[in-house]
Amino acid sequence: MDHFDYRYGQMFCEDVPLETIASEIGTPVYVYSTATLVRHARAIISALAMLDDPLVAFAVKANPNPAVLATLAGEGLGADIVSIGEYRRARAAGIAPSKILFSGVGKGATEMAEALSGDVLQFNLESIEEARTLSQVASSVGGTARIAFRLNPDVDAGTHAKITTGNADNKFGIPANQAMEAFRAARELPGLEVTGVTVHIGSQLTSLAPLESAFVRLGELIAGLRSDGFNLKIADLGGGLGVPYGPGQPEPPSPDAYGQMVARVTKGWNMRLAFEPGRLISGNAGVLLARVVRVKPGESRPWVIVDAAMNDLMRPALYDAYHHIEAVRPSGDRTVANVVGPVCESGDTFAMAREMDRLKEGDLLVFRTAGAYGAAMSNGYNSRELTPEILVNGDNWALVRRRIDLAEASAMPLPGWLSA
Numbered sequence: 001m002d003h004f005d006y007r008y009g010q011m012f013c014e015d016v017p018l019e020t021i022a023s024e025i026g027t028p029v030y031v032y033s034t035a036t037l038v039r040h041a042r043a044i045i046s047a048l049a050m051l052d053d054p055l056v057a058f059a060v061k062a063n064p065n066p067a068v069l070a071t072l073a074g075e076g077l078g079a080d081i082v083s084i085g086e087y088r089r090a091r092a093a094g095i096a097p098s099k100i101l102f103s104g105v106g107k108g109a110t111e112m113a114e115a116l117s118g119d120v121l122q123f124n125l126e127s128i129e130e131a132r133t134l135s136q137v138a139s140s141v142g143g144t145a146r147i148a149f150r151l152n153p154d155v156d157a158g159t160h161a162k163i164t165t166g167n168a169d170n171k172f173g174i175p176a177n178q179a180m181e182a183f184r185a186a187r188e189l190p191g192l193e194v195t196g197v198t199v200h201i202g203s204q205l206t207s208l209a210p211l212e213s214a215f216v217r218l219g220e221l222i223a224g225l226r227s228d229g230f231n232l233k234i235a236d237l238g239g240g241l242g243v244p245y246g247p248g249q250p251e252p253p254s255p256d257a258y259g260q261m262v263a264r265v266t267k268g269w270n271m272r273l274a275f276e277p278g279r280l281i282s283g284n285a286g287v288l289l290a291r292v293v294r295v296k297p298g299e300s301r302p303w304v305i306v307d308a309a310m311n312d313l314m315r316p317a318l319y320d321a322y323h324h325i326e327a328v329r330p331s332g333d334r335t336v337a338n339v340v341g342p343v344c345e346s347g348d349t350f351a352m353a354r355e356m357d358r359l360k361e362g363d364l365l366v367f368r369t370a371g372a373y374g375a376a377m378s379n380g381y382n383s384r385e386l387t388p389e390i391l392v393n394g395d396n397w398a399l400v401r402r403r404i405d406l407a408e409a410s411a412m413p414l415p416g417w418l419s420a
């Protein structure tokens with residue numbers, strides 16, 4: 001459930017008409033709902049309430065906006081980070097290091113040093129080579145890094161190939177048959193304390209079965225490690241639970257069903273469980289609000305050209321992702337149209353042959369479920385500006401990222417030989 005609803009014939013975010021935001025800030029613009037963020041955070045916390053002291057760490061990559069992170073920090077969430085930039089944002093948002101998990105396949109030594117001096121809860125490592133680097137870093141700064149290794153369980157997550165991470169041929173994690181060796185080697189390295197295990201098999205999962213298979217394999221690894229004398233404390237089960245993207249799209253399992261499956265599979269592990277949901281929390285808490293530039297007749301159906309493009313919301317171009325499109329003022333006059341942006345690539349297509357309200361030049365529309373991996377992945381292709389972001393809270397709203405021109409003179413200085 002979200003807080004983007006129609007009142008008096010037009011779409012509101014909570015108590016704010018989207019038309020107000022469009023006229024004051026311009027379009028395209030991302031709009032997030034505080035009430036939806038909070039609702040989703042509470043839904044996953046309550047679905048896991050039967051566990052002993054679970055840690056819910058928001059996957060910052062899904063939506064790193066400082067205001068979004070501060071809202072989630074206020075609900076007690078921690079952070080799953082994959083770069084020192086994400087670490088700094090999480091800390092600035094008020095998230096304690098004791099709630100931060102450092103994931104990612106290619107952490108650099110300077111990133112490790114900064115996160116270690118901040119005393120993050122656990123480094124989720126992906127290779128023994130990475131453990132060696134962290135050990136050197138820990139020795140040089142005189143600290144101890146708590147570490148887990150990520151298992152690659154070789155299960156098919158049943159999601160898009162580009163967001164699948166737990167197959168044997170993905171770059172992530174360590175295969176089951178090499179995991180024990182990695183843990184034993186890390187045990188001998190100075191400056192490291194082996195505290196946990198982790199697994200994450202992919203994103204936008206719409207079935208619990210692959211997650212359950214991965215957790216069962218993680219349980220087998222835990223049993224093996226325990227009999228080898230490891231004192232394990234934290235099992236980080238990653239993120240990945242899908243969200244509904246709209247009519248005709250696969251319905252994901254509920255957070256409650258996920259929580260029940262986790263409780264059943266992890267019974268007897270006697271470990272603190274950690275979770276890294278991203279999309280589940282912020283996906284349906286955001287829309288991309290855009291305006292129709294013009295409608296161009298097509299061979300079989302019209303091209304609705306909007307002022308948002310693939311640089312603002314990459315998911316359709318990258319993953320053929322479906323984003324539900326709705327008119328801000330629906331007329332009820334339904335038609336079938338192609339919706340595209342102004343960027344000079346055929347891939348700049350949001351929807352082909354989409355059944356939707358008939359739109360004309362100047363009309364506003366929204367792309368739904370854009371609060372995760374939307375603004376986070378936006379870029380300045382075609383010398384377009386980075387889309388601004390708005391956070392709504394009841395009848396209050398604020399600009400939480402201004403429109404950014406990446407070609408600002410200070411950001412792109414001319415070398416001496418080119419400046420006059």
Ligand code: LLP
Binds near residue numbers: 280
């Ligand atoms: N933990 C780890 C280690 C991850 O790599 C990810 C996502 C998450 C947690 C959060 O996953 P979530 O709960 O959001 O599914 N750009 C793609 C999604 C990439 C996900 C990358 N890793 C998209 O737009 O669909």
